[in-house]
Amino acid sequence: MERINDTLNKWANGGQFQERYNRLSEQVLHDPHIAHFLKENSSKISEEMLNKSMGKLYEYSTQSKECANCPSLDGCINMMQGYHPHLVLRGNYIDINYDRCPRKEHADEKKKHEKLIQSLYVPKEILSASIADFDFSSDDRVAALEKATEFVEKYTPGSKMKGLYLYGKFGVGKTYLLGAIANGLARKRISSLLVYVPDFLREIKNSISDHTLGEKLEMVKKAPVLMLDDLGAETMSSWGRDEVFGPILQFRMLEDLPTFFSSNFDFNQMKNHLTVSQRGEIEEVKAARIMERIRYLAEPVLLDGLNRRR
Ligand code: ADP
Ligand code: MG
Numbered sequence: 001m002e003r004i005n006d007t008l009n010k011w012a013n014g015g016q017f018q019e020r021y022n023r024l025s026e027q028v029l030h031d032p033h034i035a036h037f038l039k040e041n042s043s044k045i046s047e048e049m050l051n052k053s054m055g056k057l058y059e060y061s062t063q064s065k066e067c068a069n070c071p072s073l074d075g076c077i078n079m080m081q082g083y084h085p086h087l088v089l090r091g092n093y094i095d096i097n098y099d100r101c102p103r104k105e106h107a108d109e110k111k112k113h114e115k116l117i118q119s120l121y122v123p124k125e126i127l128s129a130s131i132a133d134f135d136f137s138s139d140d141r142v143a144a145l146e147k148a149t150e151f152v153e154k155y156t157p158g159s160k161m162k163g164l165y166l167y168g169k170f171g172v173g174k175t176y177l178l179g180a181i182a183n184g185l186a187r188k189r190i191s192s193l194l195v196y197v198p199d200f201l202r203e204i205k206n207s208i209s210d211h212t213l214g215e216k217l218e219m220v221k222k223a224p225v226l227m228l229d230d231l232g233a234e235t236m237s238s239w240g241r242d243e244v245f246g247p248i249l250q251f252r253m254l255e256d257l258p259t260f261f262s263s264n265f266d267f268n269q270m271k272n273h274l275t276v277s278q279r280g281e282i283e284e285v286k287a288a289r290i291m292e293r294i295r296y297l298a299e300p301v302l303l304d305g306l307n308r309r310r
Contacts, residue, residue: 021054024054024058025054027058027061028054028057028058028060028061031057031060031061033060033065033087034057034060034061034087037087037094038050041089044089045089045094046092048092049092049093049094050094052092052093053093053094053095056093056094056095056096057087057094059079059085059096060085060087060096063077063078063079063084063085064076064077064078064084064101065084065085066084066101066102067084067101067102067103070101070103072103073101073103073104073107076101076103076104078098078101080098081104082100082101082103082104082107083098083099083100083101083104084098084099084100084101085097085098086098086099126175126176126178126179126194128179128183129176129177129179129180129183130180130183130184131145131148131149131152131177131180131181131183131184133180134148134173134176134177134180135173135305137305137306138304138305140301140302140303140304141303141304141305143301144164144166144177144301144302144303145177147164147299147301148164148177148180148181148184149184151163151164151181151258152181152184152185152188155185155188155190155225155258157190157224158256159256160256161258162258162297162298162299163225163258163259163260163261163297163298163299164181164260164261164298164299164300164301165260165261165262165263165267165294165298165299165300165301166178166260166261166262166263166301166303167262167263167264167265167266167267167300167301167302167303168264168302168303168304168305169264169304169307170264170307170309171306171307171308171309172303172304172305172306172307172308173303173305173308174229174262174263174303175229175230175262177262177303178194178227178229178260178262179194181227181260182194182225182227185225190224190225191223191224191225192223192224192225192226192227193219193220193223193224193225193226193227194227194229195220195226195227195228195229196229196230197228197229197230197231197232197233197234198230198233198234200220201234201236201240201244203216204216204217204240204244205240217244217247217248220248221247221248221251221252222251222255222257223257224257224258225257225258225259225260226248226252226257226258226259226260227259227260227261227262228259228260228261228262229261229262230262230263230264231261231262231263231265231270232263232264232265232269232270232273233263233264236273236274237277238277238279238281238283238286241274241286241287241290242286245290246289246290246293249290249293249294249297250293252297253293253296253297258297259297259298260298261294261297261298266300266302267291267294267295267300270291270294271287271288271291272287274286274287274290274291275287
């Protein structure tokens with residue numbers, strides 16, 4: 001980066017200083033932003049002040065304002081990437097303040113937003129899902145979308161609102177819709193935790209040995225909005241059902257914390273899935289207890305349509 005004073009010195013030493021200085025002043029004074037600033041503050045700016053500030057004004061004229069001369073944030077041409085200049089009066093000279101440019105503000109905002117959606121094992125593409133992109137090619141899709149939109153619009157932290165239990169065939173967009181809800185909530189500064197159940201159970205089992213089980217369970221229990229994706233795709237052991245999911249769902253019921261599910265199974269199939277233990281035992285009462293919690297927490301919504309995965 002070449003400082004303006006260095007440039008001026010070089011020119012001065014190179015001779016023809018006056019001529020170049022005049023040309024520089026002309027460039028400065030023809031800059032519409034500068035002309036506007038000088039006009040607005042004409043009562044406070046003397047000729048002497050103007051001359052003293054010529055270096056600053058030249059620096060200002062070379063910088064992109066409102067991202068007008070930059071192709072992107074990465075391609076920002078300004079001395080400080082992501083910052084654009086504003087002219088200010090400081091005592092008896094004109095100075096420059098650098099503030100975040102619109103693109104940088106937008107990028108920072110986006111980063112903050114992404115932090116609001118924690119995701120355990122959910123594909124990146126889902127994290128950019130948007131309700132606006134959801135296709136409503138059938139009535140039940142419209143209904144699902146309406147319920148999702150209603151939740152995003154109406155939910156406020158601390159209030160009691162049922163989540164959704166999205167069920168339907170593989171590839172119809174259940175995970176996508178959960179991601180879109182999470183994104184909608186993030187815009188309201190509400191943080192969601194998306195958990196892909198089969199991987200979560202595997203991880204939870206492994207964390208028994210490294211003593212992080214309690215911590216992980218706590219995080220899932222207390223997530224402001226929890227989305228349990230693909231429940232039923234795992235091989236649920238009695239332990240997973242009664243020691244992991246049972247307490248998580250119980251806690252969320254008591255605390256009125258919104259909980260969403262997605263599954264290939266409807267409620268009946270889910271009940272069967274939870275009933276048969278890996279050892280082949282039929283554990284109806286325990287399964288019924290979990291089903292009761294799921295029903296309490298979420299409204300079943302069928303999502304149909306074509307398989308989008310090819
Ligand atoms: P499911 O969870 O029901 O099995 P997914 O949500 O994973 O289905 O969707 C299957 C594929 O289709 C994914 O690659 C997903 O990104 C894509 N997809 C789903 N719905 C949409 C949509 N409305 N717009 C664009 N892509 C979508
Ligand atoms: Mg899915």
